[in-house]
Amino acid sequence: MTPSRRGVLMGAGGAGLAPLLPDTPHLDDAWHQRVLERYAGAGEKATGGPGDTAVGAWLEEDLTRIGYVCHRHGFQAPYFDVDQATLAIEGQSAAVIPQAPVTATGADGLSAPLRLALGTGRLDGSIALIVLPSRRWSSALDGLIQARLADVWSRGAAAAVLVTTGPTGDALALNAPARLAPGAGPIAILAPDDAEPFLNAAAEGRTGRLTLSGQGGQRPAFNLTARLERNADRAVVLSTPRSGWFTCAAERGSGIAVWLAAAHWLAQRQDPFDVELVAISGHEYENLGGEHYLEVLAPRPERTRLWVHVGANLAARDWHMYGGRTRPLPGPDAQRYLLATPDVADAFTRAFAGQPGLEALYPATVENAAGELTNILRAGYPSAAGFFGNHRFHHSRNDDLRCVSGALVRPVSEALRRALADILAS
Template sequence: MGAGMMAAGGASAGQAVAGTGASAVELQAVLERFAGFGVKASGGAGDNACGDWLEGLLSAQGYACERQTFDVPFAEVRTATLTTGGVQAQVLPQGVVVPTGPGGLSGPLRLASSEAGLDGAIAVVVLPFRRWVSLADPTASKPVADALARGAAAAVLVTTGPTGEAIALNVSATKPGFQKPVAVLAPKDAEPFLEAARAGQGATLTVDATVGRRPAYNLICRMDRGAAKTLIVTTPRSGWFDCVAERGSGLAVWLTLAQRLAAAKPKVNLEFVVTSGHEYIYLGGEEYLAHKAPKPADTHAWVHIGASAAARDWHELGILRPLPSADPQRVLTATPQFIDQARAAFKGISGLEAVYPADRANAGGELVNVIAAGYGAAVGLYGGHRWFHTTGDDLRCSSGELVAPVADAFGAMITTILP
């Protein structure tokens, strides 16, 4: 990213943060670089390479960078399939992954919703239509847990959603998970297996994988201005797949703000944090909050840029057709003292112009835990676009042109809340 995202040195701090218009070309380059790192699973090659890249960029801007390391689960999958009769489909092993071994696990396919016995069966759980996110949602986790408790040897989730693709679900890395294999089957592939489950036909689920734990790290970038309080700006970088719109669009906003604020020299210390462990229900964010974050009394404000900051919208016309506009299924919340400033800064930006109070009812993502920890001055974004948590969240799903107005709005809002 070049000087186009930097404000002129002679501008006031407020003008420098607000900027004169983020460069769509430079933001597109950020998205393309992020996409090039590939899968962003926590502690994997893509996640680590992205963190290395960001550390180099922010160090060059004068930030002092620190890595906060913690352990996360991982799975290196060799084979993940569901087979019945002559039909086979690829499945997503659901984290935390429990392998079947290379020979697979065989048994009758049965619908979890049926009253038939499930002993030794592969239970098929069909979820209702939704943009699915997490196993913290009991609508997703409870029927699986019930099926396994009724004796099923494994479970297959059909994540019914807007793309027909399998949707990976975030999961806790610290609470006890499913002790039997669970996989996700794409709705577009489900019908033959649903027919087989209604008939109780035999099937084989194969999840052949090496599993364990590995280190991941948060990147914490500080700039000490000798001020009494610190402005914290956070965003996650990890996720199940390439995550271009889910993670990349917010990261591009975060990087823009880091560069603008470094040049602006506001009367606060700066702490820019990009976390790993997100898909394990905010594990990296929790680690930062518990062990590294400035105390609430020492924090001027906490700005969190969460999922799907600038994702593409799509027409649903039998097939999905991309639109030049942004998906409005994104939400902005703010603590009471910042609501008016946020509404003014984000006016006209679909989904984000309706700013809600940042409380347990409205906040999403890592900001929920920030508010619960007593940070009373906060603003946060979260959302879920159509290709969210699927392998299809690639460069089709965002663009520099979609990111630019969001970056400018965050800059304008921060200008109004600086001391």
């Protein structure tokens, strides 16, 4: 897959999404494609940044138009706008991703010996290179990453560079808590495709320079809620994350499209439940916005008929590695997961039969879940379901419109509405 978004995204940024009125019943491939293009066209979605804010404003406008009462609920989140993020040795330099929340090096960078994070020897004052095993990496809280970082800090490393070996040669951004552990030095992520010369330099003990410079701190972000008040005793809640590290076309865009289609569909019905939607920012800071919503705004568990969390990678494209190239396939990546509590499991199983990955329903427990769904279940919501996953270009800069399509998203969207119709009629 050649890293370029220019041709794919040209013209998408200004594309509008017409409201789906009651006399427009077909949430078809083209409708879902327009949602994907609008989301991708907003650019990078870091919490509180221009893309995240633009998506929130677009959803607010669209949902208000069809009868929801919308509110923005603000909170503070970390940010870092990069001026320079590189790892360099004499004669060669590679771009890196600063690991959030960022500890900057300053414009002059950190010049130090490169060392491989192997064995038990001291690493005093060095830049330690940590080569992770092959996995679809997503979070810096992964136990292996935490152990490797704790090890290099204990041996005196001044900085760490993680090589995120995975299903592509890309650097993969990692979710992280909003606050750093005490004593952590600068951390960066290096693409496996760029790693070889730096690993060779580290084996020889040569000097490298890590530069993570820019402007950072805290900035305002917001969750968007949208409500249909029907004076009911209980509510149906649909949540979805809105923010992410890069364009997130498949990771976030597929969930946004499914969530928004359900919102339009629910607005046309007269179910005896209040409807509460929330588009959550702060996802990449280990569900910061989701925790804020749960603590301050969410309906109480006893007032909630059902909570569906429409999470990551609902309908990302699958790929072949063939002939030395990454080649797109017409079907979805099966590394996507559906969880449900026992009371609604049968409805979801019926609705998602035959959909790769999602047809294998798992019990919705804190131990099985990921993302915001973990916190929802921990808070004691008795009737819940949720989706999550990590496709081949998950957390990569190359998660663009090549990784998703309206034709892939529509079957998931229809299946969710079938499950909801079944449950809400019972």
